[in-house]
Amino acid sequence: MKTDTIRNLTPKAKENFIAFLKTTELPAGYSDPEFMSNYINFAFDESLEKSGIDHKTAVLIIMTSLVACGGENEYEHMVNAALNLGVDKVSIKETLYHTTPYVGIGKTAQFIKITNEVFTKRGIDTRQKSEQTVSKDDRYEKGLQAQIDIFGERMRNYKDSYTPDTRHFADFLSANCFGDYYTRTGLDLKFRELLTFVILASLGGVESQLKAHITGNIRVGNDRAKLISVVTLLVPYIGYPRSLNALSAINETAPYKEK
Template identity: 45%
Template sequence: MDLHQTDPEFMERFEAFALEEVVKEEGQQLAETTRHIAILAALLGCQGVEAFRLALPRALDAGVVPTAVKEVVYQAVDYLGIGRVLPFLNATNEVLKARGVELPLPGQATTTAEDRLEKGAAAQAEIFGEHMKDAWKAGHINRWLAANCFGDYYTRTGLDLAQREMITFCFLAAQGGCEPQLVSHARGNMNLGNDRAFLIRVVSQCLSYIGYPRSLNAISCINKAAEEAR
C-alpha cells in the first residue's frame, strides 16, 4: 500500500523531517554510508522490519555495499537473538536477490574454532582495555561472549572495529532497556575514536526511526560515558 496515497499529509510531514530536516541539520550530519548503516542497525534494534525493507534499497543506492549490510545483520544476532533477527536476514536476502546480487556473498571470517576465543578476547581488549583479556575466565557466558560475540563476529572483515562498535551502540539504543550495556559500549566507541559528538550525531540521524524516548535515553548514556572517561 502506498502511504503517499492513503496518508499523504502524514507522509509529507514525516519525510520532510526524517529525510530532509534531520539529514541536513547543521552539526548533526554524518557521512552518507555511515548514516545508512546506523539506520539499518537501529531498525534491527527496534524491530522495524517493514521500515528496514524500505531503508535497505536507499542504503544500497547511497553506496553501502551488500557485504556491509550482511555484516550488520549477522552481528545483530548477538545483541538481539536469532528470534528477532531472522526476519531481517530473510528481508535482506530478498532485497539483494531482487537487485541481482549473487548469494552467498564471499566469506568474511578470520577466525577458526581453535583461535576464536583468543582473537575475540583480543578484540574486547582493544575496545575496552587490557583488563578484558582475561574477562572470559569469569564464567561460561563470559567465555561465550569472547568466543562467539567477539571471536565469531567482531573479527570478521566487511566492517572495521569502529563501525562494529557503532552498530552495537545502535542495536542497544534502539531496543531500549539496555542502558548499562549502552553506557559501556558508548565508552567502547569513544576508545575507538567514535567520540561523544559523533555518537550524538548517530542518535540524531536515527531518531525518526526509534523515537524520542530511546533517543534521549541514549544521549544520557553517552553523556554518562563521557563523564566517566574524564
C-alpha cells in the first residue's frame, strides 16, 4: 500500500519517531495523515520528552499498556520499534508474559501471535530458553516470597483474610500470579512491579488493585516521581480519564510532599 510522508512534525517528534520506527512515512492501513501528525507530535515529543524515560524502557512500557488496552495494530509497530531500539527478544517476551495474570489469556494469546509474526518477518528465532525458576512443588512458596518482598511481612498470613470458600484465590495469586510470573528471569522484580502498575492503570476500573500496587512500587523503589513519569508517557495510549484516575490513585497513596 502506498504511504504518504507524515508532515508538520516537530523536530523532536520527528527525531524520536525515526529512532523508534526508522521512517516518517504513514504506516500501511492508515489514511489520515493529520491524525497521525497530531498523535506523533504529542506522543513522541510532548509526552515522551516530559516523561524523561529512556527509549528502551519507554517502548516496553508502551507495549505493556497496549496489551492491556487491546491495541493490536499499535502493539505490532511497537514490537518493531523495540527491536529497532536494540531491546532484546527476552525482554520483549517477558514483558508480554507478565501481562497474562492481569489481562487474561484471551488477550495475551493474540499478542504472543503478533510478536512471533514480527520476529519471524525479521529473521528472529521465536524460540528461547526457559526463564522459569519455579517447579510445581515450590511455586507457591516462591510466589509468596515475592509478595512479601513487594508488600512486606503482612503478606505472610494474608490468606487468612479470605473466607474458607474463597481461600483458593489467595493460593492462586501466590502460586500462579506471583510464582509463575514474578519469579521469572529476564526482568527484575522492580521492573515487573512497575509493569503491573502500567497494566492496571491502562485497564482502568481497578482502583483498589492499582492503589495496592502503587504501595508495592514505592516499597521496591519506584517512587512517586517515577510513577508520574510513567503516567505522563501513557497519556496518548490510555487517554485522559484513565490517566487522571491513575494520578488520583498516586496522590491518595503517595501524596506530594513539599521539598
